[in-house]
Amino acid sequence: MGARTSTSGAARGGRGARERILRAAGELFYTRGIHATGVAALIEAAHVSPRTFYVHFPTKNALVEEYLRRFESETPIAAEAELERGDLTAAQRLLAIFAFEGDSPAPIRGCPFHNAVVEGAGQLPEVASLAQRHKQAFRDRLAATAAEAGAVDPETLGRQLAVIFEGANALAASCNDPHVFADARQAAKTLLDAALSPAPGA
Structure with missing residues (x-):
C-alpha cells in the first residue's frame, strides 16, 4: 500500500518527531483503523512524549487530515x-x-x-x-x-x-x-x- 512504514527503533523526541508521528499514523490508521488507534498507541509507536505529540498535532483529527494529505504528495x-x-x-x-x-x-x-x-x-x-x-x-x-x-x-x-x-x-x-x-x-x-x-x- 505504501502507507505502511515501520516505526520501531526510532529515538525518543528530538528532531524528526513529526515525521515519526506521521509514519506511525500511516501504519496504524491504515492497518488498525482510525477509531481503534488511540493517541497513546501513536505516541508509543512514534517514540515521542505526549507533549511533543500535541506540539505537532493539537488534535487527533488534525493528524488524520495530515495522514490523508500525504497520499496526495509524499506517499501516493x-x-x-x-x-x-x-x-x-x-x-x-x-x-x-x-x-x-x-x-x-x-x-x-x-x-x-x-x-x-x-x-x-x-x-x-x-x-x-x-x-x-x-x-x-x-x-x-x-x-x-x-x-x-x-x-x-x-x-x-x-x-x-x-x-x-x-x-x-x-x-x-x-x-x-x-x-x-x-x-x-x-x-x-x-x-x-x-x-x-x-x-x-x-
Whole structure:
C-alpha cells in the first residue's frame, strides 16, 4: 500500500518527531483503523512524549487530515500512481490500476480515503472534503488518460472506470479477496475496448 512504514527503533523526541508521528499514523490508521488507534498507541509507536505529540498535532483529527494529505504528495496510493507511468501506453495505464500484487497475509484494507470517510460517519467534515477532492482528482486523471488513449467520450469512460475501481477496492476489503481485481480488470478492459473501437461505418 505504501502507507505502511515501520516505526520501531526510532529515538525518543528530538528532531524528526513529526515525521515519526506521521509514519506511525500511516501504519496504524491504515492497518488498525482510525477509531481503534488511540493517541497513546501513536505516541508509543512514534517514540515521542505526549507533549511533543500535541506540539505537532493539537488534535487527533488534525493528524488524520495530515495522514490523508500525504497520499496526495509524499506517499501516493500505489494503484493510482500507475496512471503516471511513462513506460506504458495510456490504455495500458488505465488497466494497470487494477493490478494487485503481493502475498502478504495481512488483511486487505482498501482505500484509506474511503475508510476514513466511513469511520468518520459524517462527523469529520474536513476528512470528507479531503476524500471528495481526492476522488474527483482521480476521476479527472482517469478521464485525461482515457482522452490520451483516444476514447470518444473520455469523461464517461473515466467515471465508469472509477466506479469499477472503487467497487473493486471496497469488495476486496470487505471479503479480503484479491481475486476481485482480476474481475474488475476484465470489466474495465471490456469498457475500454468498446470505447476505443471505431464506430460502425467509420
